[in-house]
Amino acid sequence: MASFDPPFGHGAGHDQSDLPPGGNSSGTDSSGNDVTLFLLWFFVPNWLTGFLVTKWLAWRYPDPALRPTPGTPAYARTHYVVYALVIGAYIAYSVADALATLPPNAYHALDLPPQALHAATSSGDAFRLVRDHYRRQVLTTHPDKSGGADETEFLWLSAARDLVTDAGVRRVYERLGPDAAAACLKASGPVGKTASWVASACAPDQYASLAWDHVTQSMAGYYVVWAAIMGVMYLFRAFSTSTYWRFTFLALLAATELAVTVDRVPAWLAVVLARFSWRTPHEAVVVLHKLFPLLTLALNQLGPIVHALTGLDAAPEPDIGVELNRVHQVADALVHEVHRIKGVPLPTMDPNAGGGGEAMVEPSGPTRAQRGEREIGGAVGHDGYQ
Incomplete structure (x- = not known):
């Protein structure tokens, strides 16, 4: 049976340093980018929201006289909605960036889909499948077979082969990461590399x-x-x-x-x-x-926005009848105050009158006609006419 030897012995001193940076799936190479994304959260959403709100309102309300201004409910609602959309878009970008910055793993190096290898493991063909993919990739990565190949890529390809061929090591690699898999390979003894490979380099x-x-x-x-x-x-x-x-x-x-x-x-x-x-x-x-x-x-940034939008949506619409009645009361009080100062009593409107309208209520004091008669009578008596 054909067999192959790993680039490092199982009993040899194998640790994470034997794995090239491209094989480490811990994502530490993009730490600078992570810090940048973290810092951008503090000023990009506010700046971008202000810019987009200004452009949106200018397009939605061409007439500046009709355009909502800061401090109005319409402007606040627009600002909250745009801010929430900006935060959502930034989260989506962060997810895409986190996925894009993940380095290639052992399956990428071998061009071997994990599902195919898992199926081959169940049927006992895992060794043969990994060997075939490894030999195919060696043609493009081995320095002696490809003039422009990098030795680092070949070393990573050989390490990837050992990480996924053995079912026990593969389990550690997929669940705990390359550091734990390297420790597993370092601690385990040599195992046979044949198509009938049953022994596991990592026992339960x-x-x-x-x-x-x-x-x-x-x-x-x-x-x-x-x-x-x-x-x-x-x-x-x-x-x-x-x-x-x-x-x-x-x-x-x-x-x-x-x-x-x-x-x-x-x-x-x-x-x-x-x-x-x-x-x-x-x-x-x-x-x-x-x-x-x-x-x-x-x-932290979406919490206040959600509460504000909920408050705007939960605010009850004003009752037109109640508002009109309040305006009527204010106007009636104002009219009474003006005429009290001038000393001219006027009739008021009785809102409790039946018939679907408001009845006139005569003032309790003397009317204008009665006051006029008194003034004339007083003048006649004063001049001596009977």
């Missing part, structure tokens, strides 16, 4: 040990630090809005990573991985780790 008890190390070291450090950061920010009221949802998402992320670690991929993550079939569950967790800080900022 060794996987349990690696999984425990991953939980107590990598996971514990990440989630304890983030919980502490969010707690301190809450105490200083830096992230006072949507605190419940941030801690909820952190707990869901921890539960998802723990499920992947114990080889129980959640149903929703399985659907996502079916869409991105060349990626491993560990790489999905890496993407979620990169997106969580951005999601934290997005929740």
Whole structure:
């Protein structure tokens, strides 16, 4: 039977340094880009929202006299909606960027779909399938067979072969990442490389040990630090809005990573991985780790917007009848006040009158005609006429 030897022996000192940077799926090479995206959250949404609101209102209301101005409900609603759309678009861009910056994994190096390898493992043809893909890729990556090939690419191709050929190592690689897989290869003894390969380089008890190390070291450090950061920010009221949802998402992320670690991929993550079939569950967790800080900022900015929009939508429409009655009362009080100052009593309107209208109510004091008669009578008596 044909066999091949790994670029490093299983019993030899193999660690992550043997894997080229392109094979590390931890996503650390894009840390500078992550920091840039994080900092852009603090000023890009506000600036872009102001620009888009101005352009939208200018197009929607060509007449400046009819255009909503800052401080009006129409302007506030437009600003909130555009701001929410900007945040949503930025989240979508962050997700796309996180996926695009993931380095190629072992399956990309071998040009071997993971589903095909899993099916071949069930039928006992995994070794032959990996060997065929490896030999095909060697023709373009081996320095002696291809003049322009880079030796680093060939070394990564050879390492990728060892990472996915053995079922035990592949399980560690897909669930715990390349660092744990390298430790697995380093700790395991040499195994036969034949088409009837049954022995596993990573026994179940060794996987349990690696999984425990991953939980107590990598996971514990990440989630304890983030919980502490969010707690301190809450105490200083830096992230006072949507605190419940941030801690909820952190707990869901921890539960998802723990499920992947114990080889129980959640149903929703399985659907996502079916869409991105060349990626491993560990790489999905890496993407979620990169997106969580951005999601934290997005929740902090979207929380007030959602509450404001809900408040605008929940505000009751004014009752026209009540408003008209209030205007009528104010006008009636104003008229009475004016004529009280002038000393001329006028009839008022009785809103309680029947017949569908308002009846006139005579003033309680003397009418204008009565006052006129008194004035004339007084004048006649004063002049001596009887």
